[in-house]
Amino acid sequence: MKSVATFVAGQGASLGEAAVRRALQGASIAAFALDWLAPELACDAFFDSDDLDASRAGLQLALAAAPIDVIVQPVDGRRKKLLVADMDSTMIEQECIDELAGLIGIRDRISIITERAMAGELNFETALRERVALLAGVTLDQIETLVTRITLTPGARALVQTMRAHGAHTALVTGGFTPFTEPVAARIGFHETFANRLEIVDRALTGVVKDPVQGRAGKRAALAGLRERLGLPHEATLAIGDGANDLDMLREAGLGVAYHAKPKVAEAAHARVDHADLSALLYAQGYRKADFIA
Structure with a gap:
């Protein structure tokens, strides 16, 4: 399933590509594309997943100490x-x-x-x-x-x-x-x-x-x-x-x-x-x- 993880920086924080890639790596997700929706604020990472719940849990764990939110869902219907x-x-x-x-x-x-x-x-x-x-x-x-x-x-x-x-x-x-x-x-x-x-x-x-x-x-x-x-x-x-x-x-x-x-x-x-x-x-x-x- 083509999926997307949307990373969004918390209020007053900033988001860099290194933080996105560290989180993806920590969750064992191989993203095939990144798309910045707002510089230093929000980024889409596209990947294929057969288990969105596991992908979501892995990313949330990888970001547990960071002021960054991540929303994981199918691309279709977002x-x-x-x-x-x-x-x-x-x-x-x-x-x-x-x-x-x-x-x-x-x-x-x-x-x-x-x-x-x-x-x-x-x-x-x-x-x-x-x-x-x-x-x-x-x-x-x-x-x-x-x-x-x-x-x-x-x-x-x-x-x-x-x-x-x-x-x-x-x-x-x-x-x-x-x-x-x-x-x-x-x-x-x-x-x-x-x-x-x-x-x-x-x-x-x-x-x-x-x-x-x-x-x-x-x-x-x-x-x-x-x-x-x-x-x-x-x-x-x-x-x-x-x-x-x-x-x-x-x-x-x-x-x-x-x-x-x-x-x-x-x-x-x-x-x-x-x-x-x-x-x-x-x-x-x-x-x-x-x-x-x-």
């Missing part, structure tokens, strides 16, 4: 037509529920629950309802002010805008809440969103999440539904996320990428990005730096 992405700590740099908790002085209390839920130690739906119940009384005015302080993850807008420009459909699929997802999706440029809805009375949260809760199963179903609606094959889909509630969505995708993720998620995903920003997903699809749309 350019995706559907992107589904988690929001919190993936497309944005915050966990919105923790930010809401900060408004009423209980950030530490809620952050502990969030961390355990994202690590897969707690049931997502139960943990979500428990945390939202503590937010009763937070007002929409407070939320609207908080939304203005949300920061995008480096590479987020370029990822979505570049894929859209090349005909891909994009969806923000999150366990977060619509007062955040709608403005975030607009800033980044997503076609549509799937998110949880909060009960609001007199412009304040009641502490209730409306049914159905968008969790692990809902994320997978959203990807599968979009794929069917768009008439796409399995391999044409790309998913990215960081938490345990993203696992089924990542596994459902043609390429599921764990982004700066919890260990359980990184180990289970098809690929992992631990050092680079979200532009790594463009390089993984064979886009060159000159192709990026900010």
